[in-house]
Amino acid sequence: MQHQERNGIFDLSKTGQPFRIWDRSAVPMEGDVLKPFAYEEWLGREIGRGEQGPGVHIWRHRRGAVLGTRDRRLPHAEDAIRELEHEGWSVGVRNSGGAFVPLDDGVVNVTLLMPNSDGRMEHRADFLRMVRLLSVTLSAWELHAEAGEIAGAYCPGEFDVAVAGRKFCGIAQRRQVRAVNVQAFVVAGGSGRQLAGVAERFYAIAGGGHTGLDYPRIVPASMASIAELAVDPNLNAETFVRELKDVLIGLGGVEAPLPMPPEGEVANLAYKLRERYDHR
Template sequence: MSGRIPSPFYIQNTSDNTLLGDILFPFAYDELLCQKIGEGAPAFVHIWRHEKAVVLGLRDRRLPHVEQAMEWLRLHGYQVGVRNSGGAAVSLDPGIVNLSIVMPNPGGKLEFKEDFELMYSLIRESFRKLGLDADKGEVCGSYCPGEYDVSVNGRKLCGISQRRQTKAFIVNAFVAAEGHAVRRGELIRSFYELATGGNLEKDVPVVEPETMATLAELGGYGVTGKTFVQALVQTLQEWGGTIGRHPDKPSMQELERMAGLLRSRYDSREPAE
C-alpha cells in the first residue's frame, strides 16, 4: 500500500490542539489544497480534532425539521456544518481524530472503492500497531453507516467518506479514539428525532448507540487518542510521508472565502450533489 499515496507527500498533524470556531474551516482547507494538488502540488494527509461540532451530510440537510434540529445543537454549544462529501451526521469532540487523504487524480477516474480501500488500509495498519484487528463492513445501528465502516469486535470506531474534484480527490475518516461513544450516538439519535419530527421511518440511520465504541475502550490500558495519532503518523512515514505543513497551505482569506462558499453551496434545503 505504501506506493499508493504519491511520494513525497506531507503529513500535516494539528491534533495536539483542538480546533475552535467554524467547523467548515478544516473542510475548506482540504478543498483548497485539493484544487492545488489537482494542479500538480504534492499530496498530503491532514490530521485534526475539533472541540465540539456536529457535521451533517447532504441528505440530512433535506430533512423536514432540520433547521430546528440544527438550532437545538447550536443552543447546546455545537458548531454545525454540512460537509461536501458523502455520509450522514457525525459528532466531533476532542476524542475524535479526523483524517483526510488528499491525492491527485490526473486521469479523472471515477472508481472510488480503491480510494476507500486506501484509507481502510491506513486505519487497519495503524490499529495493528495498537494491538487491534480491524474489520470493514456496515455496522447496523451506527451513525453515518456505510460499506466502509471500520469496526473492532463488531463495534464501529471509524467511518469513511469521499469528495472528488476533476483532477484530485479527498477521502475523509473520523476515528473514535477516546471519550463517550454511547453519548455521541445518543446525540445523533436525538438530532434525527428532532429533524424528522419523530418520524424515524424516514430515510435516516436508525441509531443504536451501543453499536459504537472507542479505541481506548477496546484497546485497553495505554490506548488513547495520542497513541493512535502516533501510530497513524508512524504508518504514514513508513509509506513515505514527510511531517510538516503543506508548502501551498492556503491563507486565512482563502479559507474564509472557501468556508463561505461551502456554506452557501451545501448548507441549503436543496444542496447540489
C-alpha cells in the same frame, strides 16, 4: 512493512513523489466546523494543479456537528440544528458523502489527499486505502479492523470500519476535477456511545418522530472508541496520532508545515460551502 502493503495505502509510483504529513491535531480546532473542510477543498485544488504534492491532513475539532445533505432535508432539521448550536456545537453540512457525525476532542480526522490527473473513478480502491491504513495502525494494539456496514451506527456505509462489530470510524470521499480527498473520522478516545447519543438525539428532533423517513436509526452500543475497544485507559487521540504518524513515516511520508492559503481564502470557501449546502 512489505512492499505490497505499502502500495495498498499510498502508491508512490502513482503519486509520483513522496507524500507530506500535515498534522494540526495537537490542539483541537474551535469555531466554524466547515473551515477544515474548506481548507481541504483549497488544498485539493492545489494538489490537482500540481502546486502541492499528495499528503495526509490530520486534525481535530471541539464540539463540531457535521451533517450530510440528506440530514439537512429532514423536516425538522432546523430545530435540531438550533438545539445543537444552543449547546455550543458548530454545525455544518459537508460536501462529501455520509450522514451526521459529531466531533469532539477524542475524534481524529484523517484525510488522504491525492492527485487524480487522469480522472480515474476508483472509488472502492480509494476507500480501501484508508481501511488498510487504519488496519495497520490498529495492529499496534492487537486490534483487527474490518470494513462493512454496522447496523445502528451513525453515518452508516459500506466502509464503516469496526472491531468485533463495533464501529469506530466512517469514511467519505470528495472527488475534485484532478484530486481525490478520502476523509475518515476516527473515534480514538472518549466514549463512542456518548457520541452516538448526540446523533440519536439529532435524528429524534430532525425526524419529528416520522417512522417512514430515510435516516439512520442509531443504536449507541454499536459505536465504540479505539480506547474502549483496546480496553486501554492510556489510549487517546494523541497516542493514536503518534502511532498513525509512525505508520505513515514508515510508508515514506515526511512531516511538513501546513501549506498556507491566501488570506481569506478558507473563510471564503467555507462561506460558499454553507451557501451551497446549508442555506438557511
